Amino acid sequence: MAMQQVKQHESSSKVLGQLRGKRVLITGTTGFLGKVVLEKLIRTVPDIGGIYLLIRGNKRHPDARGRFLNEIATSSVFDRLRETDPEGFETFIEHRVHCITGEVTEPRFGMTEDACARLASELDAVINSAASVNFREELDKALTINTLCLENIAGLAGLNSRLAVLQVSTCYVNGMNSGQVSESVIKPAGQAIPRSSKGYYEIEELVRLLQDKIADVRARYSGKTLEKKLIDLGIQEANRYGWSDTYTFTKWLGEQLLMKALNGRSLTIVRPSIIESALEEPAPGWIEGVKVADAIILAYAREKVSLFPGKRSGIIDVIPVDLVANAIILSLAEALGEPGRRRIYQCCSGGSNPVSLGQFIDHLMAEAKANYAAYDHLFYRQPSKPFVAVNRALFDLVVSGVRLPLSVTDKVLKLLGHSRDLKVLKNLDTTQSLATIFGFYTAPDYIFCNDELQALSARMGTVDKVLFPVDARQIDWEVYLRKIHLAGLNRYALKERKVFSLRASRSRQKAA
Numbered sequence: 001m002a003m004q005q006v007k008q009h010e011s012s013s014k015v016l017g018q019l020r021g022k023r024v025l026i027t028g029t030t031g032f033l034g035k036v037v038l039e040k041l042i043r044t045v046p047d048i049g050g051i052y053l054l055i056r057g058n059k060r061h062p063d064a065r066g067r068f069l070n071e072i073a074t075s076s077v078f079d080r081l082r083e084t085d086p087e088g089f090e091t092f093i094e095h096r097v098h099c100i101t102g103e104v105t106e107p108r109f110g111m112t113e114d115a116c117a118r119l120a121s122e123l124d125a126v127i128n129s130a131a132s133v134n135f136r137e138e139l140d141k142a143l144t145i146n147t148l149c150l151e152n153i154a155g156l157a158g159l160n161s162r163l164a165v166l167q168v169s170t171c172y173v174n175g176m177n178s179g180q181v182s183e184s185v186i187k188p189a190g191q192a193i194p195r196s197s198k199g200y201y202e203i204e205e206l207v208r209l210l211q212d213k214i215a216d217v218r219a220r221y222s223g224k225t226l227e228k229k230l231i232d233l234g235i236q237e238a239n240r241y242g243w244s245d246t247y248t249f250t251k252w253l254g255e256q257l258l259m260k261a262l263n264g265r266s267l268t269i270v271r272p273s274i275i276e277s278a279l280e281e282p283a284p285g286w287i288e289g290v291k292v293a294d295a296i297i298l299a300y301a302r303e304k305v306s307l308f309p310g311k312r313s314g315i316i317d318v319i320p321v322d323l324v325a326n327a328i329i330l331s332l333a334e335a336l337g338e339p340g341r342r343r344i345y346q347c348c349s350g351g352s353n354p355v356s357l358g359q360f361i362d363h364l365m366a367e368a369k370a371n372y373a374a375y376d377h378l379f380y381r382q383p384s385k386p387f388v389a390v391n392r393a394l395f396d397l398v399v400s401g402v403r404l405p406l407s408v409t410d411k412v413l414k415l416l417g418h419s420r421d422l423k424v425l426k427n428l429d430t431t432q433s434l435a436t437i438f439g440f441y442t443a444p445d446y447i448f449c450n451d452e453l454q455a456l457s458a459r460m461g462t463v464d465k466v467l468f469p470v471d472a473r474q475i476d477w478e479v480y481l482r483k484i485h486l487a488g489l490n491r492y493a494l495k496e497r498k499v500f501s502l503r504a505s506r507s508r509q510k511a512a
C-alpha cells in the first residue's frame with residue numbers, strides 16, 4: 001500500500017489510531033515472521049512512535065545495530081519499500097528503529113538494571129517472536145528459549161504496568177488432542193498437569209522435574225552423545241505429556257508461564273499454524289528459508305522422497321505469513337486500546353478454508369508436472385515419480401521391507417570397492433528422517449478454528465479489514481500453492497543451482 005493510501009485511511013483505521021505514537025519492542029526480527037511484521041509496521045503504520053528491536057550479537061556483528069543493518073535491513077522483504085519510498089524507508093530506519101543489543105534468554109536481557117528500567121518505561125508493547133522452531137531441539141535449549149525466557153519478558157512488563165505483551169505461539173500447542181481446536185487454553189493430551197482456577201496450568205513443578213532430568217543427562221554424557229540424549233529426552237518428555245515434539249511442548253509451557261506471570265494484565269497470545277510464503281505482502285510468495293512443508297517439497301523436487309506417511313483426508317493447516325503479521329498487528333492494536341485482558345487468537349486456515357493433505361499434494365504435483373522448468377532452483381528436472389502419502393503402518397512396513405536388502409547390497413558393493421553410498425539407500429534415509437520430524441504434521445487429526453480472530457477483524461471495521469486482512473477464505477489454494485508458493489520458494493528461499501562443468505572449470509584454470 002502506498003503512503004498516500006495509508007494517509008487516507010488514517011482517520012478511519014482503528015489500528016492506525018491505536019498505534020499512532022506507540023513504541024513497540026519486537027524480538028525475533030532476524031527470523032522469518034519477525035521481518036514481515038517489521039516491514040508491515042514500517043510500510044503501513046508510518047506514525048508509530050518507534051520500533052525497538054532486541055537483537056543478540058553474533059560473531060560477525062557483535063552489536064544489534066550492525067546486525068540489523070547487515071542482516072535485516074538488507075533483506076528482500078524491504079524491496080517494496082525501497083522501490084516505492086526509498087527516502088522514507090531510510091529516514092524511518094535512522095530515526096525510529098532503535099536496536100537494542102540483548103539476549104532474550106537472560107534476566108533483563110543481559111542489560112543493567114537502569115538500562116532495563118529505562119527501556120521498559122519507554123515502551124507501550126512487546127511482541128515476542130523469538131523461538132527455537134527446531135521440532136527436535138535439545139530439551140535444555142528449547143526450555144530456555146521457548147519457556148523460561150518468558151520470565152524475562154514478564155520481568156519487563158513488571159517494570160511497566162501499561163506494557164501490552166504479545167506472545168507469538170503456535171496452534172500446535174494443541175499437541176495430540178484431536179477434533180476442533182478453539183482459541184482457548186489447551187489441556188495436555190497426555191499425563192495430567194495441575195490446573196489453576198485461573199484457567200492456566202501450573203508448570204513450576206514440571207519445569208523443575210525437567211531441569212533435574214537435564215542435569216542428570218548432563219552429568220552422565222558429553223559431546224555429541226550428550227546432544228543426542230538431550231534431543232531424545234525432549235521427545236520422550238513431550239510424548240509423555242501429550243505432544244509430538246519438544247518445540248510444541250515447550251511453546252505450550254511458555255504460554256502457561258506467561259498466563260500466570262501476567263494474570264490480570266494485557267497478554268495476547270497469537271497462535272499461527274504452519275506459516276508459509278506471503279499471499280500478497282510485501283510481495284506474493286515472499287519467504288525466508290525452507291520451512292516445515294517446504295523441506296518435504298524440496299526433497300520431492302530433488303527426487304529424494306516419493307513415499308511419505310500421511311493422511312490424505314486430513315486438513316493440513318497452512319497460513320501465509322502476511323496474514324499472520326496482520327493478525328499480530330490487529331490484536332496488538334486491540335490490546336493497546338483495551339488493556340488488562342488475556343486473549344488468545346489462532347491464525348489458521350483449517351476451520352474456514354480447509355485444504356486436505358491430498359489436495360495439497362495434488363496441486364503441487366500438477367504444477368511440478370506441467371511447469372517444473374519454471375522453477376529451476378527447485379526442480380532440476382521433471383520428477384519421475386508421484387508423491388504418495390500412505391498411512392504410517394504401511395509406510396513403516398514398506399520402509400523396513402526395502403531397507404534390509406538395500407543395506408546388504410550397499411555393504412556388498414563397498415566390499416567390491418565401490419566407495420559411494422547406494423543412492424536409493426541415502427534417499428531412504430532422507431525419507432525416514434523427514435518422516436520422523438514431520439510425520440505428525442502430515443497426518444492431522446484436528447482442525448484449528450479462529451472464530452475469535454475473525455470476530456476481532458469484524459470489530460475493527462472495514463478499513464482495517466482491507467489494511468490488515470486475516471481471513472484465510474481469500475486463499476485460492478490452487479493458485480496459492482501452484483503459482484505463488486512454488487514461485488516464492490524458487491525465487492526467495494532457494495539459491496541458483498551451481499552446475500559443475502568440466503569445460504567451465506578448465507577455462508577458469510586457463511584464465512588463472
Ligand SMILES: NC(=O)c1ccc[n+]([C@@H]2O[C@H](COP(=O)([O-])OP(=O)(O)OC[C@H]3O[C@@H](n4cnc5c(N)ncnc54)[C@H](OP(=O)(O)O)[C@@H]3O)[C@@H](O)[C@H]2O)c1
Binds near residue numbers: 032033104272
Ligand atoms: N515458522 C512457522 O511455521 C511457525 C508456525 C507457528 C508459529 N511460529 C512461531 O513464530 C515465531 C517466529 O518463527 P519464525 O519462523 O520466524 O522463526 P525463525 O525464522 O527461526 O526465527 C527465530 C528467531 O528467534 C530468535 N532466536 C532463536 N533462538 C534464540 C535464542 N536462544 N536467543 C535469542 N533469540 C533466539 C532468532 O534470533 P537469532 O537470529 O539471533 O538466532 C530469530 O530471530 C516463533 O515464536 C514460532 O514459534 C512459527
